[in-house]
Amino acid sequence: MKYSELLFLGMLAVFAGATLIGSIGMPFTSGVTFGPGFVPLIMSVAILVLAALIAARTMMRRRAAGDTVVQDEEPAGDITSVIFAIALITAAVAATSFGSLLAPLGVCMFVITALLLKRSWAVAVVSTLVTVAAIYAIFGVWLHIPIV
Amino acid sequence: MLDTLSQLAGGFETILTPYNIILIFLAGMIGTIVGALPGLGPSAGIALMLPLAASMDRASGLCLLTGVYMGTMYGGRITAILINTPGDAPAIITALDGYPMMQRGEGGIALGISAISSFIGGMCGLVVLIFFAPIVARYAIFLGPPEYFLLMLLGLSTIVLLAGEDMLKALIMVCFGILVSTIGADRISGHVRFALMPEFIEGIDFVAIIIGLYGLGEVFHNLEQKVTLNLGKPSLKMSDYVPSRAVLRQARGPTARGSLMGTVIGILPGAGATIATFLSYALEKKLSKTPENFGKGEVAGLAAPEASNNAAVPGSLIPLITLGIPGSGGTAIMLGALIMFGLQPGPLLMIRSGDLVWAMIAGLVLANIFLLLSNILLIPLFVNLLRGVQGVLASVVIALCVVGAFSLSYSTFNIWIALIFGVIGYLMRKNDYPTGPFILAVVLAPLAENYFRQSVMLGQGRMAIFWERPISVSIIVAMILAVLAAIVLRLTMRKRMATIAQTKGAK
Numbered sequence: 043m044k045y046s047e048l049l050f051l052g053m054l055a056v057f058a059g060a061t062l063i064g065s066i067g068m069p070f071t072s073g074v075t076f077g078p079g080f081v082p083l084i085m086s087v088a089i090l091v092l093a094a095l096i097a098a099r100t101m102m103r104r105r106a107a108g109d110t111v112v113q114d115e116e117p118a119g120d121i122t123s124v125i126f127a128i129a130l131i132t133a134a135v136a137a138t139s140f141g142s143l144l145a146p147l148g149v150c151m152f153v154i155t156a157l158l159l160k161r162s163w164a165v166a167v168v169s170t171l172v173t174v175a176a177i178y179a180i181f182g183v184w185l186h187i188p189i190v
Numbered sequence: 191m192l193d194t195l196s197q198l199a200g201g202f203e204t205i206l207t208p209y210n211i212i213l214i215f216l217a218g219m220i221g222t223i224v225g226a227l228p229g230l231g232p233s234a235g236i237a238l239m240l241p242l243a244a245s246m247d248r249a250s251g252l253c254l255l256t257g258v259y260m261g262t263m264y265g266g267r268i269t270a271i272l273i274n275t276p277g278d279a280p281a282i283i284t285a286l287d288g289y290p291m292m293q294r295g296e297g298g299i300a301l302g303i304s305a306i307s308s309f310i311g312g313m314c315g316l317v318v319l320i321f322f323a324p325i326v327a328r329y330a331i332f333l334g335p336p337e338y339f340l341l342m343l344l345g346l347s348t349i350v351l352l353a354g355e356d357m358l359k360a361l362i363m364v365c366f367g368i369l370v371s372t373i374g375a376d377r378i379s380g381h382v383r384f385a386l387m388p389e390f391i392e393g394i395d396f397v398a399i400i401i402g403l404y405g406l407g408e409v410f411h412n413l414e415q416k417v418t419l420n421l422g423k424p425s426l427k428m429s430d431y432v433p434s435r436a437v438l439r440q441a442r443g444p445t446a447r448g449s450l451m452g453t454v455i456g457i458l459p460g461a462g463a464t465i466a467t468f469l470s471y472a473l474e475k476k477l478s479k480t481p482e483n484f485g486k487g488e489v490a491g492l493a494a495p496e497a498s499n500n501a502a503v504p505g506s507l508i509p510l511i512t513l514g515i516p517g518s519g520g521t522a523i524m525l526g527a528l529i530m531f532g533l534q535p536g537p538l539l540m541i542r543s544g545d546l547v548w549a550m551i552a553g554l555v556l557a558n559i560f561l562l563l564s565n566i567l568l569i570p571l572f573v574n575l576l577r578g579v580q581g582v583l584a585s586v587v588i589a590l591c592v593v594g595a596f597s598l599s600y601s602t603f604n605i606w607i608a609l610i611f612g613v614i615g616y617l618m619r620k621n622d623y624p625t626g627p628f629i630l631a632v633v634l635a636p637l638a639e640n641y642f643r644q645s646v647m648l649g650q651g652r653m654a655i656f657w658e659r660p661i662s663v664s665i666i667v668a669m670i671l672a673v674l675a676a677i678v679l680r681l682t683m684r685k686r687m688a689t690i691a692q693t694k695g696a697k
Contacts, residue, residue: 050617054366061369064384074651075643078376078383081635085369092362099358123413128613131406131588135605143602147592151585158413159584169582177593180227185238187597 047100051093058093062086123158130154143189144182148174194321201548204249205556214553217254218561221261222568226268228401228594231278232520235262240527248531248546253553255527256507259520260312260557263500264565267304272297272576273587275405279396279464279633280499282626283471285404287484287491294487298431298573302566303489304496306433307445309562311497314449315456315504316555323508323540335648336656339641340665341455342634345465347669360627363618367631370394377640389603396632398595402608403625405591407615409584414620431569437489444474444494452498456505463502464633467495468626476675504554510535511547 061082068079130150137146148170155166181187205214217239224235235258243251266277271288284304291300346364373384374393385391411417433441448470455466474490475481484491510521510528514535528535533543540547579586595608618625649655656662 044621046617047621050614050621050623053614053617054362057366058369061372061384068381068383069379072379073647075378075646078379078381080643081639082369082372082383085365085372088365089362089369092358092365096358096362120414120416123416124410124616127410127413127584127588128609131592131609135592135602135609138602143593143596147589151589154585154588155582159582161582165582169579169585173579173586173589177589180223181593181597185224185230185597187593188600189593189596 048097051097054089055093058086058089062090127154127158144174144178191321197544197548198320198552200545201550201552202555204545204549205253205553210250210253210553211556213250214253214257214557215560215564217257218261218264218557219564221258221263222265222268222561222565223261224258225262225265225277227265227597228269228275228277228405228590230262230594230597231266231397232259232262233523234597235259236520236523236527240523240530243527244530248533249549249553251531252527252546252550253557255524256550256554257557257560259524260500260503260554261561262520263312263503264305264308264561267308267496268301268572269590271300271304272572273405273583273590274408275587275591276400277397279400279629280467280495280502282400282404282629283467283495284492284499286471286626287486287488290485290487291492292576296487297576298569299433299437300487300492301569301572302431302433303437303441303493305562305565305569306438307441307448307493307496308500308565309558310445311449311452311499311501312503312558312561313555314497315453315501316551316558318453319504319508319554320551323512332661334659335641335644336659336662337665339638339645340656340662340669341465342638342641344665344669345468345634346630346638347673356622359623363623363625363628364631367628368635370399371632371635372639377636378643387603389601393636394607395598395604396629398598398604398607399611399632400629401591401595402611403615403618403629405587405594406608406612407619407625409587409591410612410616411619413584414616431573432566440489441493444470444490445497447473447477448494448497449501451494452501453505455498456502457508463499463506464630466498466502468630470494470498500558507554511539514539 065079065082065086068082069077070079070083071077130153134146134150140146151173152166152170155161155169156163161169178190182189205211220239221232221235224230224238225232236255239254239258243254246254262277263280266281267284267288270276270281270285271292274285274289276282276285288300288304291297371393373390375382375385375391382391448466451470451473452463452466455469456463471484471491471494474494475484478484478488478490480488506521507524510525514525525535528539531546533539533546576583591608591612592605595604596602598604615625617623618628645655646653657666
């Protein structure tokens with residue numbers, strides 16, 4: 043099983059576990075019909091069971107193929123770009139607390155274009171400015187959305 | 191029928207003035223642009239035009255709003271096909287085959303097929319609206335919560351066809367989608383579920399989920415795999431954008447079937463267009479001789495859902511006009527607009543204000559024609575724009591997704607939701623977990639749960655209410671047949687693939 047799939051199933055299991063605990067306190071029935079806890083409880087249990095089945099099936103297939111080591115098949119370098127992009131977007135969104143959405147987004151775009159997409163600094167600057175200007179014109183000026 | 195035609199002619203007489211013709215054309219263009227932007231859809235488009243419409247006479251104002259509504263349906267396909275970022279739930283199916291066509295350099299053709307199929311679907315829906323609205327409304331009132339619940343279940347049953355190779359993965363995604371949809375205030379009891387912050391009380395906006403799952407998720411995947419688009423240099427060669435006769439012939443049957451399905455199912459309040467597009471896709475995949483090509487740029491997989499999506503627009507206006515029941519966010523705002531103009535939607539609307547209603551319908555017909563022409567003419571612009579930015583597409587898409595998510599509620603909350611689902615979408619893509627069943631569950635599950643609990647209440651706690659009603663029984667039978675057919679199809683395909691593999695091995 044890939045590390046990424048283990049991570050994904052783990053996230054699903056944690057989410058389902060949390061909702062299972064939360065739904066236990068909700069009414070399962072309500073008068074003559076089902077209550078607000080009915081669907082979340084059943085789905086939480088279903089996700090936990092299905093996640094366990096998928097993990098078990100993958101382990102059994104690996105054992106049948108003679109390889110029981112859990113490993114990722116992609117080289118780590120490919121994932122670095124993704125993590126970096128996620129971190130950049132997170133930082134840009136966090137920076138909107140200083141008042142502007144466009145400015146940190148522009149910086150984020152420039153860094154992604156220059157460092158991750160490996161375009162020249164001139165291309166990065168021009169593409170960022172043109173995109174930001176277009177977004178401002180459409181969303182800010184025409185649609186009056188407060189993005190600046 | 192003659193009476194209907196003469197009333198429609200009266201409607202055309204009202205709107206065929208230079209002012210109204212230009213207004214309808216511009217409304218369609220505005221709707222197309224708004225619909226193309228991630229985060230904005232029919233609801234946003236109509237809401238934006240409301241202040242402008244209020245300052246006009248009623249016929250012109252209604253034409254403006256319905257033209258924008260129709261335009262957003264056309265526009266939502268553009269980002270779905272070109273950058274795999276559907277603007278609304280029905281556009282998800284468009285992206286399934288439209289985006290792979292773009293990836294192999296046929297983005298213009300995909301947009302052309304989309305425009306033509308959308309036009310035919312829209313016209314089909316309009317014919318039903320014009321001739322059958324009162325009749326349809328008369329029978330629609332026989333559908334109650336049990337029938338609506340079973341129809342939602344029928345929609346969910348299409349996961350069998352969207353599941354891909356692995357049913358377990360599809361099932362866990364459906365359960366995940368249903369669980370995500372339970373976050374927020376319960377519609378029946380008002381009990382707030384899993385609201386860690388006040389923003390969760392209204393639930394998670396599914397548009398933010400779509401932006402993250404498909405837009406950001408695709409960008410992250412492309413960054414990891416170092417995918418570079420090679421769409422060639424900008425060109426104005428029309429053969430790059432206009433589908434050939436052979437392609438149009440391929441799309442003929444799916445478009446016709448999609449139009450019928452969209453018209454009939456679009457009448458259902460709540461998720462008519464979404465269910466219609468998913469069912470259209472499922473039907474075409476079942477009928478196709480090459481179902482394994484679906485999801486890889488199959489013409490039928492694009493034409494049918496496009497036709498059904500636009501056929502559902504006039505269909506969704508039928509319950510609004512005849513019963514005063516809005517079927518979607520867009521029609522809910524239309525309801526507000528009708529009231530703003532001093533009209534009362536319901537059974538008496540067509541009697542008391544028939545001239546206005548027919549003017550609105552005539553405006554829709556004209557808008558549909560203008561949208562076909564403008565969309566076909568704009569295709570080179572959209573595709574060449576994409577060719578111009580293909581080298582920096584990732585950062586442009588990220589910017590559009592972030593701003594689109596922000597525009598949903600003018601706060602960063604939906605940006606965080608989009609980002610979280612972007613990571614989830616990336617992990618799903620990396621590990622072959624299908625997104626279709628997940629998003630279908632997110633959209634349909636709240637309605638299904640609502641109708642299910644209402645049905646059980648109606649039946650005084652007895653489940654027999656689902657099989658005591660003739661329409662419910664018909665839907666149950668249809669569902670069983672659909673699931674069985676899908677399972678048989680799967681087993682047949684597996685056998686066929688195994689036989690082919692054996693034959694190749696023997697050679």
